[in-house]
Amino acid sequence: TVVTDAKPAPAKKAVPDTQTVTAVKHWTDRLFSFRCTRPSSLRFRSGEFVMIGLMTTDEKTGREKPLLRAYSIASPSWDEELEFYSIKVEDGPLTSRLQHIKVGDKIVLRPKPVGTLVHDALLPGKRLWFFATGTGFAPFASLLREPQTYEDYDEIVITHTCREVGELTYGRELIEGLKDDELLNEVIGDGFWKKIKYYPTTTREESPKMGRITDLMRSGEAFRDLDVAPLNPESDRAMICGNLAFNLELKEMFEEYGLKEGANSDPQHYVVEKAFLD
Ligand code: A2P
Numbered sequence: 001t002v003v004t005d006a007k008p009a010p011a012k013k014a015v016p017d018t019q020t021v022t023a024v025k026h027w028t029d030r031l032f033s034f035r036c037t038r039p040s041s042l043r044f045r046s047g048e049f050v051m052i053g054l055m056t057t058d059e060k061t062g063r064e065k066p067l068l069r070a071y072s073i074a075s076p077s078w079d080e081e082l083e084f085y086s087i088k089v090e091d092g093p094l095t096s097r098l099q100h101i102k103v104g105d106k107i108v109l110r111p112k113p114v115g116t117l118v119h120d121a122l123l124p125g126k127r128l129w130f131f132a133t134g135t136g137f138a139p140f141a142s143l144l145r146e147p148q149t150y151e152d153y154d155e156i157v158i159t160h161t162c163r164e165v166g167e168l169t170y171g172r173e174l175i176e177g178l179k180d181d182e183l184l185n186e187v188i189g190d191g192f193w194k195k196i197k198y199y200p201t202t203t204r205e206e207s208p209k210m211g212r213i214t215d216l217m218r219s220g221e222a223f224r225d226l227d228v229a230p231l232n233p234e235s236d237r238a239m240i241c242g243n244l245a246f247n248l249e250l251k252e253m254f255e256e257y258g259l260k261e262g263a264n265s266d267p268q269h270y271v272v273e274k275a276f277l278d
Contacts, residue, residue, distance in 0.1 A: 021105045022081055029168040032099055033085045036107055044075045044113035046146035047139045047239070049273075051110040052084065053094055054101075066108040069094050071276055072138035072241070073113065076145035078183065085170060086137070086140040116271045117137070117149055117239045121262045123269065125237035128153040128230065131213060131250055132160045133242030136275030137171045140241070144178060147187045147252065150195060153237070157197045157226060159213045161242075163204040166187045167188065172200065176197065185278030197226055233258045238270040247272050 007076045023035040044050070053068035056230065075083035077194050089101040117139045124129075128149065130140040137160055143149050149156060160171050178184060178193045187194070199222065209216075209225070216222035231238060231254065236258065240250050251261065254270050261269030 017109050019109045021101050021103055024101060027170050030088055031167060033170060034085045035081045038080060038082045039111045042111040044073060044077055045118045046142040048115035050111040050113050053108050054097055067094055074138040074141040075121035077143050085135055086183050087135050089278040095278040116263055117273050121264050121267050121271045122237045126235040128156040129238040130158045131240045133246045134162055134275055136241035141174050147177045150188045150192045153196050159199045161201045161213045165202055165205050165207050168200045199226060231257045233269050240272040242275050244274060
């Protein structure tokens with residue numbers, strides 16, 4: 001008989017809500033996107049966000065705890081994986097670490113989706129506008145791959161304002177890729193992508209269209225370029241996702257156009273959410 005007083009190793013406390021990274025792509029030195037496994041229980045509406053992050057050690061107690069931030073899900077509701085689009089902030093508590101994740105790494109994901117950038121928060125309309133700055137494009141990456149977007153609207157106008165040209169690439173490639181999206185072609189039919197008007201602008205690097213979208217709308221230039229009338233509450237619906245100043249400025253403009261802000265419980269003409277900045 002072998003006598004041993006060795007205690008069984010304490011069972012490692014399972015980290016709740018852990019998912020595995022399946023792909024990572026760096027777009028610029030400030031931006032990256034990644035994909036991860038999707039919890040089988042997670043149901044969400046395209047455009048919603050969840051809390052995701054990494055395990056970290058609490059400096060005071062030495063205990064492991066999750067460091068979480070709100071991230072829009074960039075993949076559509078039907079996708080079997082999840083996609084996220086993130087900024088990299090050098091001294092950002094989360095993104096200074098998150099930007100180094102590799103395929104096979106674990107992330108924490110709380111499967112409780114919420115948000116107002118959803119079709120349910122808008123009244124029916126003819127034209128749907130997506131207004132994004134920087135990583136604010138993420139929820140629209142989800143909604144642009146959602147069949148309902150094309151079922152509910154005759155036209156979709158996407159404006160994306162970034163500092164530099166390279167920051168537009170994620171969005172541009174996604175929009176160009178819609179033409180070849182099998183599910184959308186099957187469900188919506190050939191040519192659904194002809195409903196899309198894309199209006200990218202930059203503010204700090206030379207590009208074909210320069211300036212903040214707010215200024216381009218105020219001067220009328222954006223509407224002339226797009227060949228559409230300014231927004232009105234009869235036909236237009238809008239979703240806004242960008243930095244705080246951008247959101248506030250657009251809200252003010254929309255109220256001048258007579259548009260009202262909606263919510264899940266009270267669908268109206270437009271909805272707003274802050275883009276994640278760490
Ligand atoms: P700008 O370069 O003129 O500040 P950020 O990276 O700082 O979040 O900004 C992303 C983009 O949003 C930039 O092109 C920036 O332009 C633009 N932006 C910032 N504030 C506003 C605003 N109030 N209205 C419109 N665009 C804005």
